[in-house]
Amino acid sequence: MLRLPSQTTETEWNSNWKEIQPALRKVRRSMASLRTSSLKVMRVSQLDSDILDVELVDILKEQLWSALSLFKCHKPTIKESLEPELLALLNLVLFKLSIYDSSASYGAQLQNLKYRNEWQHGGAFESIAKDAPLTKTQKILYGVFTVGGQYTWARTNRYITAKGWGEVDESDIRNKIYRVLQAGEKYWKAFSLINFLVFLWNGKYRTLVDRVLAMRLVYSKKSMNRQVSFEFLNRQMVWHAFTEFLLFLVPLINVEKLKMKLMRMLLPKSYLVSSKGYDMLPANQCAICHDSTSRENVPVGQVQNFTVHNPYETNCGHQYCYYCIQSKLSVFGDEWPCFRCGEKVSEIHKHIEIVQDEKLAEKVEIKESSS
Incomplete structure (x- = not known):
């Protein structure tokens, strides 16, 4: 059959593709009713990322205190009077450059991790669906809870301790506020402990703030395996054990x-x-x-x-x-x-040396000879 140049021919694979579409839709509907395996993220990687973040903050704090020590002023020093504000500013800068911009802290990036919006995940495609990015509201609330919450608690606790609210009469409103804050701290620590135990069980939310905001750490690149060489670590451990043994043995x-x-x-x-x-x-x-x-x-x-x-x-x-x-x-x-x-x-x-008097010895000899 002759065809015009403007007419396109339908290839065989295209026609076959159209024919199997009903069967594919049926398979997709059946897969939606099934539940795939849950997403597994190594707990040690999540905990290591938190340790790396803490060490980074400690290094920056040390540099900041060293720089402020050059300013000679009367007591109280800048560090003593403005320590909560300086730490809040440092944490705010780190939050803006890490989680707010890239949805991952520096420690998480080193561990190939990032945050995703867990409210958008679940069901059958929890482990294979594309990661939903964090919303702007989640990022702002995370900064408010972590940076603002830490600053507010540190400044409030310092003020209450300096004013001695815990030592006033129990009927005073200041003492009641002090007891409420102390009870709130205890409950927060208790809930954090429970959340950590749950994290060890399912490995989903590392902190209580992450659970409240549904921010879950997942792999940034799922195809990247965790390849950690323990050769250097093993050498360090062997050398450390050997030196400890020598320090014990040599004395x-x-x-x-x-x-x-x-x-x-x-x-x-x-x-x-x-x-x-x-x-x-x-x-x-x-x-x-x-x-x-x-x-x-x-x-x-x-x-x-x-x-x-x-x-x-x-x-x-x-x-x-x-x-x-x-x-x-x-x-x-x-x-x-x-x-x-x-x-x-x-x-x-x-050594005992016996010294004899010569004159006395001669007298003794004379008496003995005369006798």
């Missing part, structure tokens, strides 16, 4: 004693004695005193400053100052070698 090991034992095993006794020359010192000189001052280039033969005080004798028969020999034994134990002969010093005892 229990007498390194000096071990080093001295190795020297005695590897070096001959004659070398240990002759290398320092303390075997040539007079008997009334303390070799340990000479050794402790050897770094000051004191000559070995100098005897006037190193006379043995409170002498103690070793098992090899050489004398040292009590403090000197006791300090060596406390460090090296029974592995310390005598500086004069190289023998191991295992025990010491006080």
Whole structure:
């Protein structure tokens, strides 16, 4: 059959597509009655995003306080008098640049998360439908609750504490307001705890404000897998555990004693004695005193400053100052070698020198001979 150039031919696939439309509509209606699996968002990612946000605020606060500390003024300082206002301004700027502009905080963006309007989701296509963006009302209310609420509570609590409303008479209206605020804080904490337990169960709303405003954290890019490399973290944990083990073990090991034992095993006794020359010192000189001052280039033969005080004798028969020999034994134990002969010093005892009067001894000898 001839056709005019202006006429278009209907392809085979187009006709087939039109034929199966009734069947497709029937399948869609049947799928709407079914419920798909609920959307699963990792709870650890949501909690990590909150931790990252808190750390970011702490870093900015530290920088802000450091900048304000440069202003020298009388007490109270700017930080003490305007701290709630400064924190509110900082939180407002972060809220405007993150949640209000992109529906996600900086911590959530790092975790591939964003807020969506949960009021527009539910039913069968909860996990596969396109994410509904937050409305302007939700964003403004979120800022009012988080930024404005925190500022109002901090300023009110500071004012009430400074005026001492909690110490006035119970019949006073100020004391009643104080008790109402304290009760409200307790209820808020209790409801926040309940909400957190529910969050751990279903993983939907991380905070109470998110639940009230139906703002749920979902994946910004559903096709992006959570790929976290724990190699660096494992290395850090292993190194930390190893350093902790060394800090526990090293004080229990007498390194000096071990080093001295190795020297005695590897070096001959004659070398240990002759290398320092303390075997040539007079008997009334303390070799340990000479050794402790050897770094000051004191000559070995100098005897006037190193006379043995409170002498103690070793098992090899050489004398040292009590403090000197006791300090060596406390460090090296029974592995310390005598500086004069190289023998191991295992025990010491006080040296007692008996001095006899020669004239008295002669008289005693004369009396004995006469008798």
